Amino acid sequence: MRQSDVYAIASKDIVFESFDGEAVVLDLATGKYFGFTDTGSCLWEALSSGVSPEDLVGAATRSGQVSAADLDAFVARLLEFGLLAPAAGQAAQPLSQSLVAQLANAAEPAQVDIHDDLADLILVDPIHEVEEPQGWPAVKQAS
């Protein structure tokens, strides 16, 4: 991965909110939820707004500096999850001072967890009782 790449949110179906500095992202199309640690939330916010990974390497957090290897792994996860996509040709945005300050207060490693236990239900059967599937929903993709 070239750290000089710039990324953007992969689609308009990716929406997110922040809770006390921790982001929750929902992919509306797949129904998958993603929970970020505090450091992960800062990096997500920066990357999704066009900050180059190169500019994030070495950023200070309470658990140390963001390493190139950790950042590569983190970006790879976001790409794999379909949350970020390369934004070819777009100019990198500067890292804001408020994000620098948030990163400096972040204590946990950069991580993102996926919560997709309900994703199939969102895709297939919106009114299904999710507590005990009992055989529903029957997946039908009519040809």
Next chain:
Amino acid sequence: MRRVTLETLPDYARLLLAEAEGAALRYKAIRKVHLPGLELTAHLDTGALADAMTHAYVPAPEDKQASAACRIFVSHPGIGDVAAPATFVGPYTHHGFANRLAEAGLRGSYFHDLDFWQIYDPKRRVGAQVMTVADSFPPWEPGAPLRAFLHWEYAARGMRLAHAGTLGLSGKGILLAGAGGAGKSGTVVAGLLHGLDSVGDDYVLVDTADKVTARPLFATLKQDPRGFERLGLGHRLDPARPLNWQGKHQFHLADVAARRTPASLDIIALMVPHISGNEASSIMSMPRKDAMIALAPSGIAQMPGERESGFRFFSELTRLLPCYRLSLGTRPEEIAETISAFLARSRA
């Protein structure tokens, strides 16, 4: 057999509404229920759904503010000139289906197994539920009849049907959120059996406009046989009654509540229960992010459409409330006492 694709969906949805509404004089039954800010009138056939509509709701007290009138036509080819419902063909995703209808100003859902359609026009407050025959509805429908229409109607007003349980005391209450098996429904019944109030389990109407309130819509409660026995419900309810489609006992708030269901609760906290295995219950602060992930997914998954607005609503709700992890002890009365003490302390 008519076939509908994503492209023809809006036209077909309008046709369903027109056919169902056009047969207005041909329905055998009318059920009216007064819900918060809403006069719901259903035109339907006699039978299980009409019976369910008589018992499944908690009627709201008369509003000081004027209520909006909403009409739902529950139709099938045996009523007037209603045609057999079409089959949706082609790749289906709920999100794509909902978006296509939303572009046309409509809301809707479709259940493939039964060619079961629900279409709502929020501007006119008219809905159509179209089935192949009178009793061809999903098995969960009688427990919370027409809930999709209520979801769309209240969502249009900035409110939300939350998939959450509730418990309260003297007008203050908590929301209980979490995945199935976490102990949410058992906690609600435990509280009701030991002197607390509830405005419902499974689906409650949440409003964040001035303060966070929860109001009742549905009276239905459920317990699996193990919970039924653990809570001693066999002493109050007939254990031989048939189980519902989930293999659960299904009953009503009034069957177990000590008092009449309150018209609303002022919600002061969001709790995420889990069965701890410890003897005593405890309430510990938890990160809002984790509470949001416990609250939002099932509430959004079980309600068709309005995905993004639901995500925003539940995010706001989570930020407005303190969030706690409720570790459930082993005794129902002790669980109720723990929540009661929390509510009493918060009231002081």
